Amino acid sequence: MGTIAALGRLLGAGLTLVREDALLPRELGDLYPPAVRAAADTLRLFAGAGARQGRPGERLARSLERLGPVAIKLGQLLSTRADIFGAAFVEDLSHLKDKLDPFPTDVARREVEAGLGRKISELFESFGEPVAAASLAQAHEAVLADGRRVAVKVLRPGIMRRVAQDAEVLALAARLVERWAPPARRLEPKAFAATVIRATELELDLRLEAAGADELGEVMARDGYMRAPKVVWDGVAKRVLTLEWARGVALTDPAALEQPGLERKALADNLVRAFLAQALDHGVFHADLHEGNLFAEAPAQITAVDFGIIGRLGPAERRYLAEILYGFLERDYERVARVHFEAGYVPKTHDVAAFAQALRAVGQPIFGRPAREVSMARLLTQLFEITALFDMHLRPELVLLQKTMMTVEGVARRIDPDHDLWAAADPVVRRWMVRELAPPARARRLAEDAAAVVKGLAERLETPPAPPPPAPEPHEGLSPLLWFALGAATAGVAFLMGALR
Structure with missing residues (x-):
């Protein structure tokens, strides 16, 4: 197109x-x-x-x-x-989230047989009608030949062509916004669109989702805040994914929060802590945690499904995120401001103290207040105004983190309207700070940095110098500077929007 x-x-x-x-x-x-x-x-x-x-x-x-x-x-x-x-x-x-119109079951059966290269009866004892239908795929309840209850996810027919068309439209819209809406440029619409498009394209190969489910299942088991169904690898193909049946009741079902013995506060806490533990401790997180992908079981157990979108953070981003969160937990706005400058999220042309003052103006009035008394719309407006004053741009590599943080807070608030995001985050963030910022950890990172420098110098000495690049055309001369300026951005316009609580 x-x-x-x-x-x-x-x-x-x-x-x-x-x-x-x-x-x-x-x-x-x-x-x-x-x-x-x-x-x-x-x-x-x-x-x-x-x-x-x-x-x-x-x-x-x-x-x-x-x-x-x-x-x-x-x-x-x-x-x-x-x-x-x-x-x-x-x-x-x-x-x-999961109640769109399904496509016919006989079409799904043909897709499964074509993808797996075998008859339905060879793998499944039974294959039922769709139990959930979303934008890219739908899920069917089935029973394996060995008696295990499973969910079989099947991509919608023609979805790849439709996503490709939507991607071109989204990319065009981003270009138009960047050209004709100057105030929106700091939100990096083209980079944002590219990130969304890439994440959606990866969702169209269910073999990758199976790998993500397997990896995150191992990560979740280390903390216990959340769990993932096991992958049935014999039932995995590019357009087909088979997982063991998720325990609990989908959060899209009103009955989920009315289960006997369910502890709403603990459930909301576990959701927030699961996300933060994944992102901070392991650098990999489930990036699509809306209610349609979450199942609740009393007293406070959460099972996640749909691992098509996986977010990843490098060591530096994880440290910046933890220090920003810790600074807000301690109400140390100067520390939060310094981290933003160290990370390059705020251009060094601005003043650290002035930025800290701006953060205090937004954060201080809402600490200690019940969630129902905090207007998130008003908070978002204030943060958007302040970040504009300090030339903070959206960081494309953190788009999934920001989007997931907003989603997680929204779901937690629906579970428990008075949920305190900071109280839930506190133990995970403090655990990370104690472990990673203690003297042994600092010494280890210093040694790793030194080794990387030595390796880089050795490689440079072994590599002959490259010929000088040709002189740029006049209209190209500023492109490296422009690219560098666009790279200096915020760790969390949307993240702070969701986290300043």
Whole structure:
């Protein structure tokens, strides 16, 4: 699909939102500035019959479902933040997590047989109807020949072509935003779009998801905050994944939080601690922790499924993340500010003390207050304004971390409306600080850094010098500087948005 076709699909997506009155819904008209209100009134002239049916969230959900898998992923993220958008809005979007229309079971059976190269009856004693259907795939309950109950995930027919089309549209939209919306450039729309596209492409090979489930299952077992079903490797192919049946009740089911003996606070704590332990201690984390992928079992056990999106952090990013969290736990805003400057998240042209003062202005008023008294929408607005003052850009390599942190906090708040994110994070962060910042750990890292320097010098001495590069064309002269400037960004616009609690 070329640029013209992508532009047509982008315009079509906009028209879909306009026809459903989901772009600038009439219910929010009193909140719009005069110019936006006038634009909304004009667009509403093109609205269809659907614009009068249902609440804004219902109309948006219908639009996103029509627009395809990438749009549905956006809706899934929005549906975790009742504290920002309201309970009715996220409830209207909640079916996007695992209750989309399934494709026929006989089609799924053919996909399984083609992928595994064997008859259904050779591996499964029974193969049932779909139990959940999401944007990229659907799951079927089945029983193996040895009697084990399993879930078989099958990709939707034609999904690869649809994702490729959506990727071109998203990339085009990012380019247009970067060109025509200067205030949005610090959010690095093109880099953000590339990260989302790459993550979605990786989801289309279920062999990679099987490997992710196996790896994260080992990681989760070390802490016990969360668990993963075991992979049935005989039932794995590019378009097919078989896992042992997840224990518990899906969090999309209202009955999940009404189970006898369920401890809501402990369940929410375990969710937050599982994510942080994965990211900080192991540098690998489940990056799609919405309710459709989580099962709860009394008293406070969580089982995760759908390992198509895996996030990874290097040692440096893990240290910066831990020190930022620890600084907020201790309300040491100067330390948090210094870490941002050391990591290059804030350009050195700014003042550390001024940045620390700005962080204090946002963080201090909400410490110690119950979750229900903290307006996340107001907090997000304040943080966005402050980060703009200090030229903080979105870090593409941390997009999955930021997105997952927001999702995890949103799910934890739905489990326990009074959930204290900081209290839940405290033991995991302090454990990491004690282990990694103690003198033995510092000495070990110093030795590793020294060895890396020596190795680098040896390689340089052994390698003949390269010929000088040709002089750049006049219009290319600033590209390295521009690239360097774009690389200096924030560890957490979205992460701080979710974490400043």
